[in-house]
Amino acid sequence: MAKIALGSSQEAAQPDCIRALVVEFITTFLFVFAGVGSAMAADKLEAGALVGLVAVAVAHTLIVAVTISAGHISGGHLNPAVTLGLLIGGNITVVRSILYWIVQLLASTSACFLLHYITGGLGTPIHSLASGVGYLQGIIWEIILTFSLLFTVYATMVDPKRGALDGLGPILVGFVVGANILAGGPFSGASMNPARSFGPALVSGNWTHHWVYWVGPLIGGGLAGFIYENFFIVRTHVRLPNDEEAI
Numbered sequence: 001m002a003k004i005a006l007g008s009s010q011e012a013a014q015p016d017c018i019r020a021l022v023v024e025f026i027t028t029f030l031f032v033f034a035g036v037g038s039a040m041a042a043d044k045l046e047a048g049a050l051v052g053l054v055a056v057a058v059a060h061t062l063i064v065a066v067t068i069s070a071g072h073i074s075g076g077h078l079n080p081a082v083t084l085g086l087l088i089g090g091n092i093t094v095v096r097s098i099l100y101w102i103v104q105l106l107a108s109t110s111a112c113f114l115l116h117y118i119t120g121g122l123g124t125p126i127h128s129l130a131s132g133v134g135y136l137q138g139i140i141w142e143i144i145l146t147f148s149l150l151f152t153v154y155a156t157m158v159d160p161k162r163g164a165l166d167g168l169g170p171i172l173v174g175f176v177v178g179a180n181i182l183a184g185g186p187f188s189g190a191s192m193n194p195a196r197s198f199g200p201a202l203v204s205g206n207w208t209h210h211w212v213y214w215v216g217p218l219i220g221g222g223l224a225g226f227i228y229e230n231f232f233i234v235r236t237h238v239r240l241p242n243d244e245e246a247i
Helices: 009-013 015-044 049-070 080-088 094-118 135-158 169-184 194-204 212-231
Strands: none
Touching: 009 015, 009 094, 009 169, 015 194, 049 094, 049 169, 080 135, 080 194, 080 212, 094 194, 094 212, 135 169, 135 212, 194 212
16 A cells, blocks of 8 residues: 655755746646636637637646646646645655645746736636535535546556556546536536636635635545555555655
């Protein structure tokens, strides 16, 4: 069974960690900028609900695929739920995970503030539950959608025996994000990403249902990481050290 690697406080000063944090900020910023920007554009153009949903799904599909590929130095997490799923699988240390979460939230906030400014003060659309969708239903939606995202990340990018899927991970992860938005967007908003929800909520000052977009994705991501790492991956290499002395 995979063990969570704690890491060391000295890790934050290591050059490779600093580079990874910079890349994670840039890629998360670009992801949120394009994702939130597409939602703002759909609102401004007053596109029909279905057309707007498709446009947002396609934009997220493309930007996820590109930014994961561009963010290979950091792993292109873009998402605290992805980081948590990889942490529970023993693929990243606790220390670095915390740093990633901070950077992801800062990047999302920066992207949304910039969008608010360069669009002349347009509101940043938040994730919120649709009419008739309760808290528990929204959480279940986000758990399942984020589980599918992390399961795909593991199957196509983490699993050392991914075979013919090798190199296709970013594209396939982008596809599952787009498909999940088409399926869950009209109900929970299909966030799958606490950082993606955090920036718009902070900039708009609207925290309606916001906690759902932490609870659901983190449970789904963590569960997927635990299940895939412990039941489907056969490791043949040494895992991350599990104590500070080994760092």
